[in-house]
Amino acid sequence: MWRQFIKHLKIYGLLIKLNAIRQLEYRVNIVLGLLVEIGYLGIKLLYAYIIHDTGVHISGFAPQSLYLFIGTFILMTVFFVAMLQFNIMAFDRQIIEGEFDLILTKPVSAQFLATLKYVETWMVIPNIIVGVSLVSYGWHASDIAFDIVHVGLYVLYALLGIVTMYCIFTLPLLLAFKLHHISAFHSLVWALWDFNNLPHRIFPSPIQIIGTVFLPIFLITNFSPLAVMGQLSIGEMIWGGIAPILLFFLTCWGWKKAIHSYESGGG
């Protein structure tokens, strides 16, 4: 199990490198993409600045602590864009055109190759810089101790958030094995993703419960800042640890079921 994990980790490292090389072949595309990303970031920062400048407390959170949430959201967007976005977009094509056939014959997890093959590298750099800066500022401005416990807690919930993100956006992809075309799902992905823009505490409690328990979208970006701010209850902390693992097993189980009935395409 551990050997397999290390093998897949090494392959993922190589995939990141190969994707970076592939994207460098198209220089103009990288420059334009970076400019667009910087533009988007500018809008996000302006929006963060306005919230900060008004000095209004939102759901009990001071304006400066909101930077911690926005920074975490931007960092998680990095993982979403880098790890998932292009794989989600290419997934049904792989099934329809029979590209998935070859993936199934490789001696590695087909789920791993089919859902993580494409990695966006260079275009996420501005998001990384701004995300880290905002988290650092929010952390400092919120007077959170910068020690191993708090940093460890933040990193742990961030990692669990990444697992949750992977599962929530991979599970619906399995429908492609049955329905083939799932392009309508892509807009749903973005709509769901934007729910994470601000702390989930601003939503009415039924939505908070749905987004934490039934479709745990709020676990992705909210739990790591809330954990270091001491705003998570014991129940929430436990759920934040269990839910991603349950979701991961559910995703792997669903994957096995889905590929069992794979009927191949493209002749």
Add this chain to the structure above:
Amino acid sequence: MNVIEVEGLSKTFKFYRKPQGLSASFKNLWQRQVEYKEAVKDVSFSIEQGQVVAFLGANGAGKTTTMKMLSGILHPTHGKIKVLGHTPSEREEQFKKRFSILMGQKQQLWPDLPAIDSFSLCQRIYDIPTPLFKQRLARLSEVLNVSHLLDIQVRRLSLGERMKMELIAALLHGPELLFLDEPTIGLDFLSQRAVMRFLQQLVREDNITILLTSHNMADISALCERVLVIQNGQLVFDDRITQLQNTLGGLRRIHIESESPLHSEFLGRYGKVINNDVHCAELEVGDDVVNQVLQHLLKDIAVKDIRVSAPPLEDSLERLYTRRGQVA
């Protein structure tokens, strides 16, 4: 030792029929006309180690479906399969490391990267030790004459060069069994020959087992000793190539070159005239009367050259399909 053992293999696909037009599409939203197609029906055969077997059949006959079941891509509806001692549908890692599948219409190399980068990914995926990887890559790229192309983006290579690279990617881990699904499709004559020559060398030197589907009879004749013919999902022939040509009507072709002009009317008395180019003609006759016809021809015509051959494989297959009610 059998590398492949197949018994009572069947595969049924579900599909929808949609009549023409928009109204039918609307109707299709809530009510679909479900139908089932038996792509493969009760197929049984076995292949020994080191054999090169052609898997032939018209489009939609069930060749690719069978190959996909043998490689674990598809689960069979019924039947048993053992490939290299494994059950393919279990998709075990150890099994996947022992075979390779190459589909002429699908590529595994990354088009935007030089082939060498995709090969490094193969190395990692198949856990190939670096010295062995380098040795195999050097040998394969040399034999296929593509060493100078390894650092060029795959999408900038010609179709033939790309196929050679795909072959290298499929062989880097040293598979014992190779499934080739139309490996020379779309290739020009020279590239086809280069690929076939390479496969012949591979069989000779590495004792690899190959199951090959192709519509190119030159590929088949050059490489395969045994033929499986599948039609409408059923195995209709399993024997040596020569046997296919012999059993289907037992026909022979007589090629005649004459000093004097040849007349089709005259030749037609002895058999079917395939072509007549005044001084050269080709005559198809029954196997049992070849000697008799030869004697007559040698007596009646000023023969410059004469020889007898089996009919082309395409013709034998056409007869096989036609006899069973389906034209290829």
